[in-house]
Amino acid sequence: MTPSVLAGLVGAALVGVGLYGLIIHPHPLRKLLAFNLIGSGVFLVFGIIARRGAAAGFAFDPVPQALVITGIVVAFAASAVAVALILRLAAEAGSVTLDPEAWARPKGEDVK
Amino acid sequence: MSLLTYLDIGLALLIVGVAVSIVAAQDLFASVVSYVAYGLLLAFVWIRLYAPDVALTEAAVGGGVTGVLLITAGKRLTALKSVAPEAQPGLAFKLLIGVLATLVAGALGAVIMSLPEPPPSLAPKAAAAAAGAGAGLGNPITAVLISYRSFDTMLEKIVLILAVLGVWSVGSDKAWGHTPAPFRRSKPYAPMVFLAQMLAPIGVLIGIHIFWVGADAPGGAFQGGALLAAMWMVTMMARLVEPPRVDARWLRLALIAGPAVFFMAGLAGELVAGAFFAYPPGFAKPIILIIEAFMLVSITAALPMLVAGPPSERSEQ
Numbered sequence: 484m485t486p487s488v489l490a491g492l493v494g495a496a497l498v499g500v501g502l503y504g505l506i507i508h509p510h511p512l513r514k515l516l517a518f519n520l521i522g523s524g525v526f527l528v529f530g531i532i533a534r535r536g537a538a539a540g541f542a543f544d545p546v547p548q549a550l551v552i553t554g555i556v557v558a559f560a561a562s563a564v565a566v567a568l569i570l571r572l573a574a575e576a577g578s579v580t581l582d583p584e585a586w587a588r589p590k591g592e593d594v595k
Numbered sequence: 596m597s598l599l600t601y602l603d604i605g606l607a608l609l610i611v612g613v614a615v616s617i618v619a620a621q622d623l624f625a626s627v628v629s630y631v632a633y634g635l636l637l638a639f640v641w642i643r644l645y646a647p648d649v650a651l652t653e654a655a656v657g658g659g660v661t662g663v664l665l666i667t668a669g670k671r672l673t674a675l676k677s678v679a680p681e682a683q684p685g686l687a688f689k690l691l692i693g694v695l696a697t698l699v700a701g702a703l704g705a706v707i708m709s710l711p712e713p714p715p716s717l718a719p720k721a722a723a724a725a726a727g728a729g730a731g732l733g734n735p736i737t738a739v740l741i742s743y744r745s746f747d748t749m750l751e752k753i754v755l756i757l758a759v760l761g762v763w764s765v766g767s768d769k770a771w772g773h774t775p776a777p778f779r780r781s782k783p784y785a786p787m788v789f790l791a792q793m794l795a796p797i798g799v800l801i802g803i804h805i806f807w808v809g810a811d812a813p814g815g816a817f818q819g820g821a822l823l824a825a826m827w828m829v830t831m832m833a834r835l836v837e838p839p840r841v842d843a844r845w846l847r848l849a850l851i852a853g854p855a856v857f858f859m860a861g862l863a864g865e866l867v868a869g870a871f872f873a874y875p876p877g878f879a880k881p882i883i884l885i886i887e888a889f890m891l892v893s894i895t896a897a898l899p900m901l902v903a904g905p906p907s908e909r910s911e912q
Contacts, residue, residue, distance in 0.1 A: 486603050486643045491707035493607045493640065497614050499700025504618030506692045507684055512623060512668060516630050520614055523637055523657065528707065530644045536716030542645040545735035546717040549744060552652045552736065552817055553751045556894075559656050559664075560758035563901035566668045567762040570904065573672055 487534040494527030511569045511581055515562060522558050526551045603643060610636050627669040634658025647813035648736040651805070655821035656898075663828060664902045667778065732880065733811030740815065741883045745872045749861070752854040752890060755897040759850060763841050766905025772842040775903035783834040791833035798826040806891050810880065816853075816887040820894025828899050838899075841906045846896060853893030857886050 497520050504517030529547050536544030573579045613633045620626040634657040641650035684692075721739050732738040740748045763771075806819030830836050839846045860882055864873040874882050 486599075488707065489603055489607050490640050490644055492704050493610055495700045495703035495707060496611045498703055499696040500611070500614045500618055502699055503692055503696035506696075507689060508618070509683070510623065512665075512672060513618075513626060516617055516626060516665070519630070519661070520617065520633075523633075523653075526649075527637075527640065528703065530641065530646060530649065531707065532710070532714070533646065534644045535710060535714035536718055537645075541718050541722065541735060544716045544718045545721040545739045546744065548646050548649055549736050549739035550747070551646075551649050552740070553747055555649070555652050555657050556817060557751055557754050559661050559898075560755050560901060562661060563664055564758050564761040564765075566664055567765040567904055570668060570671055571765045579672060 487531040490527055490534075491531040494524040494531070497521070497524030497527065509580065511572070511579055512566070514581075515565050515569070519558065519562060522554075526554055529554075606636070606639055606643070610640065624666075624669045624673055627665045630665060631658060631662035634661060648734070648815065648818070651813060651818040652821070655818055655825065659825055660821055660828075660898050660902060663825075667902065667904075732883065734809060734813065734815070736813075737809050737815050737883070737887075740817075741886060742872075742874065742879070745857070745861070748890075749854055749857040752857065752893055755893070755901075756850055756854065759897055759900050762901055763905055766907065770906040770908040772840060773906040773908060774840050775838045775900070775905065776907035777834065777837060778828065778832045778903070788833045788835065791829045791835055795826045795830050798822055798829070802826065806887065809887065810884065816890040816894060820891045821898060823891070823895040824898035827895065828902060831899065831903070838903045841900075846900075849892050849896035850900070851893070853886075853890035856889040860886050 501517045501520030501522075501524060504520065505514050508514055508517060529551050533544045533547035533551070534542075536547070569579060610633065613629055613636060617626050617629045617633060620629060635654060637657065638650040638654035641647075641653055718735075721735050721743055732742075802819045802822035804819075805814040805822060806816055807814075809815030809819065827836075831838055860874075861872040864875075865871045868875045
């Protein structure tokens, strides 16, 4: 098994782990972490496609690699906006939840 | 099997293990700390995929700057004691989701095991972009970012500005124009100040070096800019400098400098070389270096602003 196939399988595993965390965790920041796991898994799959596309004297295909660099920066920017929204939600509501019914309940009453 | 193969398998197991610990950790803060370690481990995989440029970006942006963002957020959220205990999903639901996630990962793995032969590649076109039009760029990644896929790169800079606008807009109306909340509320303590004083000058030099060698070697505006941004954040954490007001003119100019210069270079290409983003032969390399220099300024300004968060009323006190 070559390193690139191995990295691709790691990418596939990361997508699975991230998907599980994204659905299971109720906390928005945990969802964000899981979502970033999915993202980096996709980047890795892209990375092995870049590695397989070695041609023209390069050990890799530069085009997918450049797109991954762009993608990492954009993923960070999206995470920053998400974090700002989560912190604002926490400051406004006093609790961090995506549960729509939590808004209907009077303040201070916890989920049973 | 050689030693390197064992190392590869060990690294793969380690990364998947850390990823599982991010999802499985009981404590929010433990999960965030695992994520930072995960970003750094991922950089090693990129090295193994012959992608040093991506590895630098992943270590600087994916591990470093994202780590600061998440740790700051985690601390602020943990400080909020009134976080309501969430209803955890039931075991049957967890099992169902586990099966679903395994299926998705398995399908993706099956696709990876059966990728088409021969593999499609845009490498020859990228090589032409690196060598063509008098560019003379030794680093094909930089050639792709600034020449072959220049439009993507410019739009990505605009995404960074939109993200900064989004973060700023989340603040309350009364706080508009003020400075973002400081990274640390407490007084600076001596080791942090010492670290910032020692590290920042060296880090700035390395950041500029990584930007400068980016034309011919792994590096470039993204990686150098992320390092410069990190140094700015270190000095802000040590309270040696305070975050700027969000309505400061110099800050806004720095934010738009990169995409503005990039766009103007594109328009000039239309007039001089006959196509949007075409660089005139012989001048391509200096133009690309100028674009990259202004992009470096914008990235250095944007990343700390994204981490610092929206303007805060309390910062004025």
